[in-house]
Amino acid sequence: MTQLATFTLADHLFGVEVSRVQEVLRYQPSTKVYLASPAIGGLMNLRGQVVTSVDLRRRLELEPRSDGSEPMNVVVRVDGEVLSLLVDAIGDVVTVSDDLFESPPETLSAKERELIVGAYKLEDRLLLALDIDRAVDVT
Structure with missing residues (x-):
């Protein structure tokens, strides 16, 4: 069994391992980083700590x-x-059975397939497991 924190982007449901999530916050203003990758949403101040935001849509x-x-x-x-990670909406924490895990669907774009570990078939939709390490590697 695996626990995933879920969120949505466009019409996709994504999940990341709960153990990797520190917290979930409403939008925080950020400072644009010039000459950075377009996927960098900016730098934000999180209780005195400078945190890089990655816009997952981009x-x-x-x-x-x-x-x-x-x-x-x-x-x-x-x-x-x-x-x-900048996302559209926060979902729930779900526990999924490892036997529901499959390779990424062919219907995803090449970029999506590159950043997805696999998918879990839930009762009403597909849950895409995001590879956080690859997703934040915007160099």
Whole structure:
């Protein structure tokens, strides 16, 4: 059994291992980083700590947010660093059975398939397991 913290981007449901998530926050203003990768959403101040935000819509080459809504922050730990993933909406923590795990679906784009470890078939939709290490590697 695996526990995943879920969130949505466009019409996809994604999940990351709960153990990698530090906290979930409403949108925090960030400072743009000039000459950085377009996937870098900016730098934000998280209780005195400077945290890099990665815009997962840009990272996965999805359409930009068009409704003017602000993203949410999923603060994760990667190699001892704290980073924020900008997502559309926060979901629940779900426990999934490892026997529901499958390789990434062929219907995903090449960029999505590159950043997805696999998928879990839930009763009502597909849960895509995000590879956090690859997702935040925007160099």
